[in-house]
Amino acid sequence: MAVSVRIPTILRTYTDGASVVEASGDTLTTVLDDLDARFPGLRARVVDDAGALRRFVNVYVNDNDVRFSDGLATPVGDGATVSVIPAVAGG
Amino acid sequence: MSLIASPPRATSPAQAPPSVGNATALVCRECGERQPLTAGYVCAECFGPLEVGYQLPALRRAVIEAGPQSMWRYAPLLPVAPEITERGGLQPGWTPLVRADRLARELGVRRLWVKDDSANPTHPFKDRVVAIALEAAERLGFGTVACASTGNLANAVAAAAARRGLRSVVFVPSDLEAGKIVTTAVYGGTLVAVNGSYDDVNRLCSEVAAEQDWGFVNVNLRPYYAEGSKTVGYEVAEQLGWRTPDAVVSPVASGSLLTKVDKAFRELAATGLVEATPYRVFGAQATGCSPVAAAFRAGHDVVRPVRPDTIAKSLAIGNPADGPYALDVVRRTGGAIGDVSDAEIVEGIRLLARTEGLFAETAGGVVVATYVKLLAQGLVDPDAETVLLNTGDGLKTLDAVAPVARPTATIDPSYAAFTATGLED
16 A cells, blocks of 8 residues: 655655655555665664664654554555654654 | 054954854764754754753853843853853843742741742743744754744744744644733734644644754754753752752653753753752653653653643643653652642642742642642652742633632622621731
């Protein structure tokens, strides 16, 4: 299934400067796998060695924080938007 | 031949080389990677938060004491030019440290102080952080400054931008207290009300910041902005006669203020301005938004986000950026983090008002009520000289206390009506 992924500024070195890229997958995990196949190294910037979402990254599927749903197992429907956003803001 | 000295070359602030005082780099709090003092806020290596690093000189108390009656008396400890006081702006800081003897007596504790930051120009401590962020914005060439805000920051950014002649774009949750909408919009900047929570607004601003060439004070200028909170700690120590208190109770929203007060105390000791003595840092949250208090009690070092539901809207950050660092500070210093219900917050506001004549906003009510609760739980020592941080003005959150702050009696204008109330001595 095709989804669009919003890439934060500091990860655009992996995507040739693109702020939005297309990817496929039906969960966040498979979307990240697909991205990593095309942009090697990108997944490791979002997911730590233990396979968990990094502490200072927030990921949203259709504007919903995946930490409120199933984390990396969160389903991603066809046409969904995934946003990867640095967590260190606000207050 | 007469010698005519050529006049000194005029140097306007605009032509002068940008100065950041004793600041040397942005340093990642996670991995230690160093970056130049630009508008970066996230470590390019690990996504960790960047913090301003310094080469601090030896400092003397007398020089600071002779400085301006504002936060700029601590300019050598901040990422700003030494001539900062000549650059206009709202001149925040140097707010009263109120000795709260009546409150102390009521609670049965030895010595209590309230750092009353409602005395700042737009009445929250946020004026401090904004002052530094706007200085950074101008140094880095941003003509537009922006922020995500629960209200107080909105006021502070709009006002400070107006004073400096910068364009401001402020994003707030649309359900904010009416007072905080008015006290932002009046300054004439752009105010965007977002149908969502503060965390939604914050996420939106992170995305806007990535695409617009704007200086978001609490996104891409956050490393500078956050340093302004240190001045609360510096002032507390100087006002106590150059010493740190035994304990300090800070509200926790993002967690930044709490961590920066600790940083301030450590820097004062490192520069020799105060003797290094132990202190405990305590955190205060509303139960309706208490992810950091919950993590503290559970023994976790990460914070699970929550969806806020509390009258303390200025603390309603469900996904606090500095939560893990606030936990670190509280645990390192032997403090605790507590939380209180909305009803307890209202009682906290009334207790402070009744005993000390200080009308705090809901965040101040959270601090007072949490202190009372921590005392009852035996988690804070009644003999510890304690400073409570009041970060905002009750006039901005009138709705919180309006139902219980009512006339004692409503009477006709006659002496008979007065005597009928039984209010005579």
